Amino acid sequence: MHTLVxxxxxxxxxxxxxxxxxxxxxxxxxxxxxxxxxxxxxxRTGPDAAVMVASFTDEEAMKTFSSTVAGPWFGENLREYLxxxxxxxxxxxxxxxxx
Numbered sequence: 721m722h723t724l725v726x727x728x729x730x731x732x733x734x735x736x737x738x739x740x741x742x743x744x745x746x747x748x749x750x751x752x753x754x755x756x757x758x759x760x761x762x763x764r765t766g767p768d769a770a771v772m773v774a775s776f777t778d779e780e781a782m783k784t785f786s787s788t789v790a791g792p793w794f795g796e797n798l799r800e801y802l803x804x805x806x807x808x809x810x811x812x813x814x815x816x817x818x819x
Contacts, residue, residue: 721777721778721812721813721818722776722781722782722810722811722813723774723775723776723782723810723811723813724772724774724775724776724786724808724809725772725773726773726806726808726809727807727809728769728771728772728802728806729769729804730769730801730803731803732768734768736764739770742797742798743762746760746790747760749789749793754789756776756785757774757775758775758777758818759773759774759775759818760772760774772806774790775813775818779812782810
């Protein structure tokens, strides 16, 4: 299992409810058409910060989904809320669980 973690800096006065709604729409798309996406979460970690965590069956699934689906979607739907580039980290999950 592979996990992607994006630390995001959000512009001041952004509409967090709209950000959440848009993220949920991507989650719905992933649930319905991409079985290799195991989970995705967006966590507000401060007044201008969020962390996105997503898990995939393997590294190749993560790379494929990130480049063909999530990357373009992110650019169209969330880029306007970002105050800078995401700090993106990926790696093999060593411990934990996903339901």
